[in-house]
Amino acid sequence: MINPLDLYAKIESLIGFDAQYEKLYQIYLQLLHTLHVKTILDVGCGNGTFLKHLQNEQFNACGIDRSAAMVERSLALGVNASTKELEEFDEASFECVVAIADVLNYISPTEIEAFLEAVARVLPKEGYFICDVNTLYGFEGVADGVMCQDKANQFLCVDATFSNKELLTKIVLFEKEGDLYRKVEGSITQYFHPLSFFKKLKIFKLCSTKPVTLFGDEPDKTILILQKR
Incomplete structure (x- = not known):
């Protein structure tokens, strides 16, 4: 990863x-x-x-x-x-x-x-x-949620969940390579x-x-x- x-x-x-x-x-x-x-x-x-x-x-x-x-x-x-x-x-x-x-x-x-x-x-x-x-509002009211972006040869999905004073953000990115798409994924944790x-x-x-x-x-x-x- x-x-x-x-x-x-x-x-x-x-x-x-x-x-x-x-x-x-x-x-x-x-x-x-x-x-x-x-x-x-x-x-x-x-x-x-x-x-x-x-x-x-x-x-x-x-x-x-x-x-x-x-x-x-x-x-x-x-x-x-x-x-x-x-x-x-x-x-x-x-x-x-x-x-x-x-x-x-x-x-x-x-x-x-x-x-x-x-x-x-x-x-x-x-x-x-x-x-x-x-x-707290920055985490609960802004960061928490799902965001997707579809641009040209890239597709991005960001899924963030705030719980117990931690924000877990899961990231999935698809990048076009020739006729195929390469998947890259990872996660980031942030703390209140x-x-x-x-x-x-x-x-x-x-x-x-x-x-x-x-x-x-x-x-x-x-x-x-x-x-x-």
Whole structure:
């Protein structure tokens, strides 16, 4: 079965959320300017679009992603991206770390504290971590359900079910090869993280939150501004 992150890279163009993500990127850019930071690490940088925005805004930024396919797309935009892990960077390497568009929701409750510790290590004292998490409405009212796309030589079906604070998304993609279709399938699990968890962190202080409405009638995401203690 294909790496779920690489599978998402294959279907990204079929999903068509560019306008919503662009709105999210602009909010992040506004926040970064208010914090007066210059060196930024984008964790889970995806196709590099936000890195390109950072580059255009004169930030000194680089990105990492566990999908080699996504990193390849980022590099094609002329930005600094790699498949490095957080542990490979020196301590206090960046003034700010960002994790945009569901990155934290891909991390399970048993792994998120270790992830946050890894983020804190590359930040100086009082450095910033800006991220977003899906609200319950984002999972129950937006993500839960079935979506199909039939375009030219590709057919995509995404079936997402939210239960017990987890969203299980099953993906089936058919791609035409000659007179036949090749089937590619996989699944991705996302996790709901309540704001109460971030308010109790010892290594970070939750400075502020910002509700964001991208897809529905009420906020489906919350942006968190965390500062290393």
